[in-house]
Amino acid sequence: MKRRTLTLSAAALALAPLWGHAQQQVFPEKPITFIVPFAAGTATDQIARALGNSITAETKQPVVIDNKAGASGFIASQQAAKAAADGYTVLITTNTTHAANEHLFKKLPYDPVKDFAPITALGKGGQIMVVNPSFPAKSVAEFVALAKKEPGKYSFGSGSSSSRMAGELLQQMADIKLLHVPYKSNTLAVTDLLGGQIHMMITDAATGLPQVKGGKLRALGVSSAARSPLAPDVPTISEAGVKGYEMGYWFAAYAPAKTPPAVVKRLNELLVKAAKSESAKTAFYEPTGTEVFTTSPEELAKFQTAESQKWGRIVKAAGIEAE
Numbered sequence: 001m002k003r004r005t006l007t008l009s010a011a012a013l014a015l016a017p018l019w020g021h022a023q024q025q026v027f028p029e030k031p032i033t034f035i036v037p038f039a040a041g042t043a044t045d046q047i048a049r050a051l052g053n054s055i056t057a058e059t060k061q062p063v064v065i066d067n068k069a070g071a072s073g074f075i076a077s078q079q080a081a082k083a084a085a086d087g088y089t090v091l092i093t094t095n096t097t098h099a100a101n102e103h104l105f106k107k108l109p110y111d112p113v114k115d116f117a118p119i120t121a122l123g124k125g126g127q128i129m130v131v132n133p134s135f136p137a138k139s140v141a142e143f144v145a146l147a148k149k150e151p152g153k154y155s156f157g158s159g160s161s162s163s164r165m166a167g168e169l170l171q172q173m174a175d176i177k178l179l180h181v182p183y184k185s186n187t188l189a190v191t192d193l194l195g196g197q198i199h200m201m202i203t204d205a206a207t208g209l210p211q212v213k214g215g216k217l218r219a220l221g222v223s224s225a226a227r228s229p230l231a232p233d234v235p236t237i238s239e240a241g242v243k244g245y246e247m248g249y250w251f252a253a254y255a256p257a258k259t260p261p262a263v264v265k266r267l268n269e270l271l272v273k274a275a276k277s278e279s280a281k282t283a284f285y286e287p288t289g290t291e292v293f294t295t296s297p298e299e300l301a302k303f304q305t306a307e308s309q310k311w312g313r314i315v316k317a318a319g320i321e322a323e
Contacts, residue, residue, distance in 0.1 A: 028088065034051075076091065085260075100161035118297045120271050120297065120300055147178060157189035159182075162204070168318040
């Protein structure tokens with residue numbers, strides 16, 4: 001009996017890789033749900049829908065978008081972390097939930113590392129520094145000069161962690177002091193900027209660039225290392241006055257922590273292919289100026305660690321106390 005048990009165990013071990021491969025080949029067999037931490041119409045929602053459409057075309061299985069906005073991504077992240085670890089629930093998120101929140105809040109209802117299995121990065125991009133056209137500064141260098149002349153007089157608004165940290169990093173690298181005005185969203189901050197209630201903000205291109213092209217805001221610089229293809233005439237903040245400045249945002253996909261490796265691998269294949277598809281390029285990447293940025297699960301884990309450390313340094317240097 002003992003010999004027979006050992007023989008069966010050996011056979012099971014031998015068949016395990018084949019079973020994993022078979023499981024990977026048939027996945028998905030039913031609809032996949034993409035949980036999004038932000039509202040419909042946001043950049044994260046847009047990329048989730050573009051990728052979902054591509055995956056549906058590839059697999060013939062529907063992809064359901066579940067927007068769980070609010071609480072800095074807490075609601076969506078917690079729901080995704082507690083979902084069945086079968087690959088049918090994927091969190092499509094950003095640096096907010098997986099790099100910034102752990103430094104901005106004392107307690108999180110989820111662990112951005114332990115509760116998730118990294119799948120792949122999906123994209124990255126820069127933001128745009130904008131002011132009201134009536135503001136006297138016509139360049140980053142002029143803005144810095146004004147801010148240095150009168151510390152604390154000028155304000156910047158932000159409606160996301162990326163926007164907030166971009167402003168904090170600008171202060172640190174340019175050695176200036178600005179008044180931070182928080183908003184629930186970047187669109188609300190832009191509204192006040194248009195009305196002259198705040199002086200400046202560094203926002204995502206999808207929100208700020210239409211206002212620039214409409215002549216309602218003036219662009220001073222972009223936060224990425226290279227100029228945006230959507231606004232090639234706008235210099236980077238680095239070349240326009242704050243050398244070495246770079247601050248962007250990124251999107252990534254995560255599954256619940258105990259999702260089988262074979263399923264994670266299959267999700268990686270599907271999402272990487274979707275991100276590089278012509279349909280996603282047309283629907284999301286080109287219109288928003290987002291760069292296609294994909295990784296292996298292991299590469300995403302390392303990238304997330306480095307990004308978290310970077311955000312932690314900025315938060316600490318800014319003297320921001322966790323809420």
